[in-house]
Amino acid sequence: MGTFHDTADPLHGITVVAEAGNTVYVGRCHARENGTILLLDVDQHTDGDDGKTNQEYLERAARFGVWKKHEKLTLNADDVTGLSPLSNHFRRPGQKTAPAVETVTAAAPAPVVKELATLETGGVEAPVQLTEAAADEVRRLLVAESREGQGLRLAVSGGGCSGLVYKVEFDAQKEGDIVVACEGFDVLMDRKSTIYLRGVTLDHQQGLSGRGFQFNNPNASNTCGCGESFSV
Amino acid sequence: MPYPEQMVAPMRAELTSAGVQELRTTAEVESFFAQNTGTALVLVNSVCGCAAGSARPALKSAIGEDTSPDRVATVFAGQDLEATARARELFGYVPPSSPSMALIKDGELVHFVPRHMIEGRDALSIAQDLTAAFAEYC
Numbered sequence: 001m002g003t004f005h006d007t008a009d010p011l012h013g014i015t016v017v018a019e020a021g022n023t024v025y026v027g028r029c030h031a032r033e034n035g036t037i038l039l040l041d042v043d044q045h046t047d048g049d050d051g052k053t054n055q056e057y058l059e060r061a062a063r064f065g066v067w068k069k070h071e072k073l074t075l076n077a078d079d080v081t082g083l084s085p086l087s088n089h090f091r092r093p094g095q096k097t098a099p100a101v102e103t104v105t106a107a108a109p110a111p112v113v114k115e116l117a118t119l120e121t122g123g124v125e126a127p128v129q130l131t132e133a134a135a136d137e138v139r140r141l142l143v144a145e146s147r148e149g150q151g152l153r154l155a156v157s158g159g160g161c162s163g164l165v166y167k168v169e170f171d172a173q174k175e176g177d178i179v180v181a182c183e184g185f186d187v188l189m190d191r192k193s194t195i196y197l198r199g200v201t202l203d204h205q206q207g208l209s210g211r212g213f214q215f216n217n218p219n220a221s222n223t224c225g226c227g228e229s230f231s232v
Numbered sequence: 233m234p235y236p237e238q239m240v241a242p243m244r245a246e247l248t249s250a251g252v253q254e255l256r257t258t259a260e261v262e263s264f265f266a267q268n269t270g271t272a273l274v275l276v277n278s279v280c281g282c283a284a285g286s287a288r289p290a291l292k293s294a295i296g297e298d299t300s301p302d303r304v305a306t307v308f309a310g311q312d313l314e315a316t317a318r319a320r321e322l323f324g325y326v327p328p329s330s331p332s333m334a335l336i337k338d339g340e341l342v343h344f345v346p347r348h349m350i351e352g353r354d355a356l357s358i359a360q361d362l363t364a365a366f367a368e369y370c
Contacts, residue, residue, distance in 0.1 A: 013352070062348075063344060064344050064346055065328075065347065066327055085348070085352075
């Protein structure tokens with residue numbers, strides 16, 4: 001779960017259902033911090049509104065989405081008794097009963113500190129860092145896709161909701177590339193991209209709830225709801 | 233404000249190269265919806281990287297299966313504003329979100345994939361949901 005984003009919170013950018021008393025709030029989770037939950041583009045429903053139970057409201061919301069009543073809404077995490085992705089409430093075609101909904105804690109998760117891979121930069125500061133998890137995945141993919149000998153190209157180009165998007169792909173070294181050696185492969189960057197990649201850490205999340213490769217950028221001033229694009 | 237056309241052109245081409253009909257004007261949208269027999273899928277495209285970045289390949293994968301809609305089209309939210317607004321009107325009473333996908337059968341919306349069923353998911357999972365919907369309605 002979670003979007004392609006520079007935050008540890010796996011719910012960032014995900015449309016969630018927050019239950020507080022007999023009212024449910026549906027909005028895109030922006031942050032859980034300092035005992036609050038900040039939601040964007042929010043609708044709310046109290047049991048019985050419009051003649052519908054909360055469950056009936058949520059089943060429709062999960063099928064079609066919601067009409068927002070608030071651009072932003074901050075909830076006190078202590079008041080929230082349940083927090084779950086809206087997609088968990090979706091009843092798939094042919095599914096007769098309401099889906100079992102897995103809730104997550106309303107409190108912000110503890111930040112995860114990941115071990116960084118060792119990079120050989122020839123004595124200069126590395127423009128980027130890779131976590132060991134990312135380096136392991138790159139090595140695995142190089143073999144799985146028969147791309148041994150190629151490098152991992154990291155780049156930034158125009159696009160996305162926030163102006164710039166990250167790119168990650170296997171590629172051959174090109175003239176003018178900045179090259180950083182990692183165990184088993186080289187990291188390749190064109191010079192223009194290093195301006196935006198400086199300070200970025202490439203991570204990889206495994207499993208059903210993981211999003212694959214993630215760029216964690218402490219310099220991004222703004223990121224979009226989907227998180228794959230950013231501005232500085 | 234729409235993005236420069238050269239920036240979104242690859243996002244359009246990703247779909248049109250797979251045979252998806254792009255509807256850029258209200259007239260094109262109305263013409264597409266005027267045929268109200270059979271099944272049609274309409275993708276509301278978006279510049280949003282990870283959500284639309286999964287939606288487009290998911291759609292391409294799903295329409296390549298044996299059972300798929302008779303017609304497939306796309307409008308581009310945030311770019312072709314009037315065409316998108318008209319398509320959303322014709323979907324019926326559905327909150328706007330992008331990317332999203334509407335499956336229409338005999339002129340009626342029978343299945344909708346809103347943005348929250350796309351965000352944070354990989355293309356394969358989204359394609360599997362689409363394939364299940366195609367199996368039921370197409």
